Amino acid sequence: MRGITALLVAVLVAVPPATAMQAHAAGDEPGEYLDRRVEIWNLFFRLMVVAFTIGAIVSGTMVWQVWRFRESNPNAKPTPYEEKGEW
Amino acid sequence: MTLEMQRPRPVWQIMFSTHHTDVGLLYLITSLAFLFLGGALALAIRVELFLPGSQFIADSMTFNRIFTVHGTTLIFLFILPFASAVGNYFVPIMVRYKDMAYPKLNAIAFWMIPPSGALIWLGFADFTWYATPPYSIISAPGPAADMWIFGLKILGISSVLGAINFVVTIMKCKHPDMSLGQVPLLAWSFLSSSLIILVAIPTFAAALLMLLTDRLGVSGFFNPAMGGDPIAYAHLFWFTFHPEVYVLVIPAIGMMYEIIPRFSRKPIFSYNSGVFAFVLLAIVGFSSWAHHMYATGMSFTEKTVFMVGTLAAVPASAMHVFNFLATMWNGRIRFATPMMWSVGGIALFFSAGAGGVVNAAMPLDFTTHDTYWVVGHFHLFVMGTIAFGSIGYLYYMFPYVTGRMYHEKMGQAHFVMSFIGAVLVFYTQHVLGLYGMPRRVYDYPAIPEWIAMNQIATVGAMLIGVSMVLFLANMIHSSAKGRPAGMDDPWKLGGKYYYPYQNKNPQH
């Protein structure tokens, strides 16, 4: 978990300056303008990659849980709380 | 041993009763009636958009009226009264009090809903549920707009009265042996959503009056022709209605907190994180309202502030999702109808939230603002999360209310069809928005992608429509002729969970 956080922080530090430099290079040339389509849609696709990754993890977990912990699963066993008779 | 209908009584005895379960029943039936009415309007919208050109709605004015009343009805006359129904039934029991704190006030709050529903439906205004000025001031026709304003005014008062009642019931009337930290999460959800209402609603109440006097021509708060500013209305409106989104969603989450542990046969993974997330959401919910207004010409600084405020609401929602997943983990889950609706609701809640995070990024507003992306996004909340949680809870409380069991297979079919339908409609609408289709349009150019996606959405909506007919049949038939439920344990789950009809929670 710590590894993921570190990775994210690294991405966080690295990505914005990189994009900022490219864009400035494009804007400095006379007659060369920033293409807002490129900037905005690229941002969208970057976010989508992350969103779909997280989405796959969470919904995958949910599907697996639903399959694994349903009471009709052959491996289903009473929860500890059931045995104590209170939950 | 049932909550309601201990014995058959004449209708008027229920209608004039102030007992919390009677008022709850009135809320319940009213909200369901408006669910079907508002849903029928949704189907009309979807059929009209099945193909470009005019289908069966004669003109755009009628169409505009339909989507306005659709939104107003489902938010104010279905979701809010349904939450009040659940709160009326369960909050007094959960805090171990004989009734709501102010029973007459409770009945008054309910009886404000039918007249305001009548005002909204008889008026049939056309200025969207946002009552967009200056359109609503200078262009919206006749008495319809004024009737809408009065209807909303009355509904606002009703909400505030209901909220006061819930807060007092929970804070002051709970059993002296119970601390606030022992109050079940469903009651906590009503406490936090009621507090949001008390803070948020007065702003909109003021804005509505200003809108009315603007329409009468005696003031010009939002009318640029008289030196006013329509953006001021946007701020006032969203200051109420962004937090209001949490008012709508928090009780639905609370209902899931009842159902999921019950059918997983485990206690809630973390009660404290649930309480914490409710309270946190109630506070940070007030920091994000202007993200609805990025395109109105806000400065970069304003946009940044409200983007941060919007993102700040996410951890609280993530805590709820994590809490649900952790509760289900290692459980022995019975997928009866209420559980299916709850789990489906969580899945859609997650995707709505993920879409919301993406959408909070301010440059993306240029691509998504006021397109069908927005429509898909908030419907994943209001339909996918709130209606799913609510309908699941309705199935859950059905045996306790009627003493009879609903038809299980029909309930499951209802869920499967609605879930597939919701995915078809609302996921497709996200993509449709990215292709640039504006919302609130009666007709659209014959762009092949737009047509295809509109048709997918319409098919999905029809699927939901059919499932709702099943639902109605199931509710009506089962409440009269259903198999009597074993009231100690309608789903035969075992265990010593406390039952909603018990006046005492054995664990508390």
Added chain:
Amino acid sequence: MYIGVVVALLVWVGAEAWNVERLVEHVPEDAEVIRVTGQQWFWTFEHEDGTTEVGELHVEAGKAYKFEIVSTDVIHSFNIHDYVVLMDAVPGRVNTVWFAPTEAGEHDIQCREYCGLIHYNMRATLYVEEPAA
């Protein structure tokens, strides 16, 4: 634990969005001003040289344009979806947004904020032409 991951992700989203917004809001100095007027239910465009167009807008590829968007009646929203241009036309305010078309072509202009009866058909066409010389 997991909340840390969520918060880190949110910070990343916020930082990326902040950066892109900063870039796209920076209007080039030499952008040509086009005054856009929205009214029920059509668009009027006024160029710097005084020529006025209704329902269509002609611009040249390779130049930057800054739209000054106003409305004479209710709120509209000026939108060229293909170029990700969107800004509300609010009566009593002048909102600005800029873009630089890159190649010749035709694009739809639409109204994206509900403005009444013919909102659905409040459309115009953007013609991007090759540079004159």
